[in-house]
Amino acid sequence: HAWWFGGGADLNPCIEYEEDTRHFHAEMKRACDPHGETLYRELKAWADDYFYIPHRKRARGVGGIFYDDRNTDDWQADFQLTRDVGSAFLPAYLPLVERHRQTEWSDADKDVQLRHRGLYAEYNLVYDRGTKFGLETGHDPDAVLMSLPPLAKWA
Structure with missing residues (x-):
């Protein structure tokens, strides 16, 4: 290909909270949904595979989404996905910081x-x-x- 996009986001918590994981994944799904009803599921599976540590038999965090070498022959659509994923980061992450920043x-x-x-x-x-x-x-x-x-x- 003459061009491709890669991106994603994953939550690598220092302490895992189920509510945080749910929120993070909901925001990643919201970013993917305009690009196809199965895309979030596909990119989540890719992240689950990519961020897995075989010798530990576990993931490095609670997952997210991931893609690489993305070229669907529609540069504008692939670029928009990348922008949407990037724009989803703050809504996915800042509420978690706010929720826990005062925690002892x-x-x-x-x-x-x-x-x-x-x-x-x-x-x-x-x-x-x-x-x-x-x-x-x-x-x-x-x-x-x-x-x-x-x-x-x-x-």
């Missing part, structure tokens, strides 16, 4: 957070196509790895 945290909560950060780092270093591509093609490693959390825990 315990040492046990901090441990859960660090373990989730570890899953994120582990996934990105072992499986993420963008991270692998950036490192294999000689890009600045600090720029490639800057999305990794400053602290994480594996055990």
